[in-house]
Amino acid sequence: MEKKEVNKSVIELAQGDITQEETAAIVNAANKELSPGAGVSGAIHKAAGEQLWEDTKKLGGCETGEAKITWGYNLRARYVIHTVGPVYSGSPEDAKLLRSCYMESLKLASGHDAQSVSFPAISTGVFGYPIDEAAKVSLQAVRDYLREHPEIQKVRFVLFGDNDYAAYQAALKNLPV
Numbered sequence: 132m133e134k135k136e137v138n139k140s141v142i143e144l145a146q147g148d149i150t151q152e153e154t155a156a157i158v159n160a161a162n163k164e165l166s167p168g169a170g171v172s173g174a175i176h177k178a179a180g181e182q183l184w185e186d187t188k189k190l191g192g193c194e195t196g197e198a199k200i201t202w203g204y205n206l207r208a209r210y211v212i213h214t215v216g217p218v219y220s221g222s223p224e225d226a227k228l229l230r231s232c233y234m235e236s237l238k239l240a241s242g243h244d245a246q247s248v249s250f251p252a253i254s255t256g257v258f259g260y261p262i263d264e265a266a267k268v269s270l271q272a273v274r275d276y277l278r279e280h281p282e283i284q285k286v287r288f289v290l291f292g293d294n295d296y297a298a299y300q301a302a303l304k305n306l307p308v
């Protein structure tokens with residue numbers, strides 16, 4: 132496990148399944164309807180139980196780059212923060228929206244006193260965002276947030292495969308703090 136300190140907080144990289152995380156909140160790479168879907172979202176809904184979909188159904192969806200929060204139900208995490216990443220298009224707008232996903236998710240965590248948060252690599256699956264670029268954008272966003280918000284003590288990136296982990300490792304190494 133790799134880590135880097137930002138002020139008094141820490142960014143950690145881990146490889147595995149985000150549904151098993153014990154942080155106060157985990158972040159879901161959701162769709163605009165906030166329906167269970169596939170990928171990490173399907174896994175989170177399955178592990179949390181049906182009550183999660185009962186809740187997200189009532190939220191009226193979520194725009195790209197925004198975030199909403201629910202309880203975690205059967206998960207170890209107290210909260211699930213649902214954010215909708217951009218579908219990768221190759222325009223400069225992609226990075227702005229992806230950064231916004233991380234910022235808005237962390238703002239919700241701060242507002243709910245969730246001091247530790249786990250993220251998957253948002254938009255890098257079905258939504259096609261190249262992992263190296265996504266790693267850079269997401270790590271910079273989290274670093275910038277932690278510089279201003281010491282109430283978030285720990286942010287973990289939980290990567291699914293070897294390739295994703297290696298991309299984040301390289302990006303974290305090159306991240307000025």
Ligand code: AR6
Binds near residue numbers: 149160168
């Ligand atoms: N734990 C951690 N990471 C995971 C897990 C897991 N259990 N399962 C998959 N990943 P994706 P997106 C990784 O496609 O690109 C859904 O259908 C995966 O390897 O889940 O934002 C939604 O409903 C990849 O690196 O999310 C949306 O329609 C990363 O999580 C759409 O897909 C994100 O892949 C969202 O697409």
